[in-house]
Structures are given as C-alpha cells and as structure tokens.
Amino acid sequence: MPAEVQTRTAADDQAASWIARLGTRTIALATIQEFAKWREDPANAEAYRRAEQLWSRTGELADDPDIQAALAQAQGRRPRRFSVKQIATGSLTTALAASLAAGAFFWQIRDTYATEVGEQRSLQLADGSRVRLDTASKIRVRFTDGERRIELAEGQAFFEVAHNPARPFVVMTTNASVTAVGTVFEVRRVGSETRVVLVSGAVDVAQAATPSAPQRLLPNQQTAIKAGKAKVSAVNADTATSWTTGELTFVDTPLAEAVAEVNRYLAAPIILDAPAAANTPINGVFRSGDRTAFVSAAAHLFNLKAIREADGKVRLVSSRNNAQG
Known part of the structure; x- marks a missing residue:
C-alpha cells in the first residue's frame, strides 16, 4: 500500500x-x-x-x-x-x-453562490475571507494569484476580508467597485443603486461610469451610488448590518420602506394599502422572516387591519377605511 x-x-x-x-x-x-x-x-x-x-x-x-x-x-x-x-x-x-x-500554474477559483427568498448563507472563501449572503442574493467569485474579485449580481452580501495586500479584494456591481484589505463591510444592490456600508477598516469605492478617483470610506459611513452620483453619509453600522444576525432594525424608518425591507424575506409579502401611514416612522427590531410579529406591531401602532388574502399575502389597510367599507 x-x-x-x-x-x-x-x-x-x-x-x-x-x-x-x-x-x-x-x-x-x-x-x-x-x-x-x-x-x-x-x-x-x-x-x-x-x-x-x-x-x-x-x-x-x-x-x-x-x-x-x-x-x-x-x-x-x-x-x-x-x-x-x-x-x-x-x-x-x-x-x-x-x-x-x-x-497556467496559479490558483484560480470561479464559482457562483446564491440564496433563495428568505434564505441566508455563510461562506468561507479559499483565502480565509468570509461572506454572508442575504436573502435573494447572488455572487460570482473569481480568484487569481494577483486579485480576489467578487461580483455581486443580486441582493446583499457582508464581507470579512482576510488581510493580504498583495491580492486586492474587490467587490464589483454594475456601477461601482469596492476595494478593501483586511476590512469588514457590506454591499447591496437596490435596483440601479449600489450601497456600501463600512463596519471596520477602510474601503475605496469607485464609480464604474466616471473616471474620478476612488472615495475612501471610514467606519460607520455609507455611500449610495446611482446615476453617476455618490452620496456619503453617517450610519450606525451595527444597525445597518443587523440582518447578519437575523434581525431587521428600524430607526425612524418610514412604514412603507420597512414593509419593503420585511418583504425581501417573505415568499408571501405584505401589501401596505394605507397611504396615510406610508411615511409614518416605525421603530423596532424584528426577526427577519417573521411576518406575523411585524404585521401585528404595525397594525397596533398605526391602527391598521390585517387582511389575509387567498394567495397567502397579507394586506394592511386603515381600520377606519375598512369599517366604512
């Protein structure tokens, strides 16, 4: 033997x-x-x-x-x-x-990882970096001996990057690139917009459509890139990335925006049919995917009535309008 x-x-x-x-x-x-x-x-x-x-x-x-x-x-x-x-x-x-x-005698990985609606997934890449994929998200990984490149094709991902200055770690979307070394950050695609939140370390964010110099983000900063423009603002990184622990944290978030966020984790979504309450802020922490808790809280706080429809969706309507109907 x-x-x-x-x-x-x-x-x-x-x-x-x-x-x-x-x-x-x-x-x-x-x-x-x-x-x-x-x-x-x-x-x-x-x-x-x-x-x-x-x-x-x-x-x-x-x-x-x-x-x-x-x-x-x-x-x-x-x-x-x-x-x-x-x-x-x-x-x-x-x-x-x-x-x-x-x-070609070098290490190269090309693979695709994705999640379904309501699913999250944790990965350890070959270089030791860690990735957490949020609901309905997809990344494509391409590692060579000179670069670690991730394409975020859909959704949102949280990155904990292994330190290696000789092999830059780059996350690409359709309109931006984020370069990091030994950094913790998240990248999210929302339609044609790319959002980046920095938790620790530093990242350089470059716009794909403009030749301008990359923008350096500091911890607890975020940038939103859309239509060739980038807007940097302060953010509570722990709150913004609470989804990585299975929680959705809302701080003075308009109800319509909160409903949209909750719906990202639901196969049968919530329909907000109460225009008067759409811009009213909501505060709270909810488990991702827990539709019942969110609907119950929203109905109580905003005097709404939850109506379960035949296809499994839940419609939130004004109690007053429902009573009049």
Whole structure:
C-alpha cells in the first residue's frame, strides 16, 4: 500500500469530502452548521487547512496521489488516476482543470453562490475571507494569484476580508467597485443603486461610469451610488448590518420602506394599502422572516387591519377605511 494512503487520517478524508460538499452551487444552512461544528475540533480544522493547501497546488493537482485517494474515497470511487478531462466534470475543480489545460500554474477559483427568498448563507472563501449572503442574493467569485474579485449580481452580501495586500479584494456591481484589505463591510444592490456600508477598516469605492478617483470610506459611513452620483453619509453600522444576525432594525424608518425591507424575506409579502401611514416612522427590531410579529406591531401602532388574502399575502389597510367599507 502506498505510504500516502497509510499515513492518511479519518480527518483528512472528511476534509476532502467537505471541500467537495462546500464547492457545490447551493448549500443548505444545515450543512454549513454541520461543517462549523465539525471544524471546531482542532484536528479537523488542521486537516481542512491541509486539504485547502493541497487544492491550491494547481500545478501538481492532476498527479498528486494523496488528492486522488481523497477524492476517490469522498466520492465513493476506487482510487484511480484522473485525467484533466475527468477532473473537469467535478463541481469543485472546473476552474482548476481549465487552468491546467491552459498551462497556467496559479490558483484560480470561479464559482457562483446564491440564496433563495428568505434564505441566508455563510461562506468561507479559499483565502480565509468570509461572506454572508442575504436573502435573494447572488455572487460570482473569481480568484487569481494577483486579485480576489467578487461580483455581486443580486441582493446583499457582508464581507470579512482576510488581510493580504498583495491580492486586492474587490467587490464589483454594475456601477461601482469596492476595494478593501483586511476590512469588514457590506454591499447591496437596490435596483440601479449600489450601497456600501463600512463596519471596520477602510474601503475605496469607485464609480464604474466616471473616471474620478476612488472615495475612501471610514467606519460607520455609507455611500449610495446611482446615476453617476455618490452620496456619503453617517450610519450606525451595527444597525445597518443587523440582518447578519437575523434581525431587521428600524430607526425612524418610514412604514412603507420597512414593509419593503420585511418583504425581501417573505415568499408571501405584505401589501401596505394605507397611504396615510406610508411615511409614518416605525421603530423596532424584528426577526427577519417573521411576518406575523411585524404585521401585528404595525397594525397596533398605526391602527391598521390585517387582511389575509387567498394567495397567502397579507394586506394592511386603515381600520377606519375598512369599517366604512
């Protein structure tokens, strides 16, 4: 038996399996929680670190017997030699195989991650950075040896960036780019607008449509970019990013705006059919996805009546208008 197989541990095989499972296009929250619990064991964490290092050795990947054995066991196959063509069929190694075929000996990842309505998802990228995707969001990841690039295609994401000045971490939207090194921040797409909130560190925000110099944000600042214009303002970063803990925090937020935010997490949304209350501010903290609590509070605070419709939606109307009808 080859020496490599004899020295492998159960943790090594489990780590290889986790790399394959976490490399798929969609991952259930239960899977992420299971992975986090597994990685709490120091031996497992070290095995996962070794596995990530092996994956990063792109030039040696096709011929590495240790990887061959780990993949074979994780995927329920007998150990055998993989060709570049065969590797290309794996969900995790598509980008690696392309690099090998082109003769490019550098680490490159290209993958897409997305969430459904009401779903959130936590990811750890290959460089150690962490991403939390909000409801109905999508990112595309492209890492090379010189740059870490994320495209936010839809929705909102929260980034905790691993420090590496030699490989800038750049988040792109259709009208802006955000460059950070060792920074915590969020980026959100709202129609044609890009919003950036900085929690800690510093980011440089550049507009795609203008050649002007990037704008440096400081902690507890946000910028909103739309139609070639950027507006910087102060913000409570903890409040703005409370969604990352499963909460929606409203501070003097117009009711119509709060309803729109709550609806982002609902398959059957709330319809605000009370024009007089639309601009009235609401304050409070609600669990994301908890429609019942929000509807109950809004109805009580603003003298509204909640009407459940046949398709599952809830309509908020003025109690006075309803009584007159």
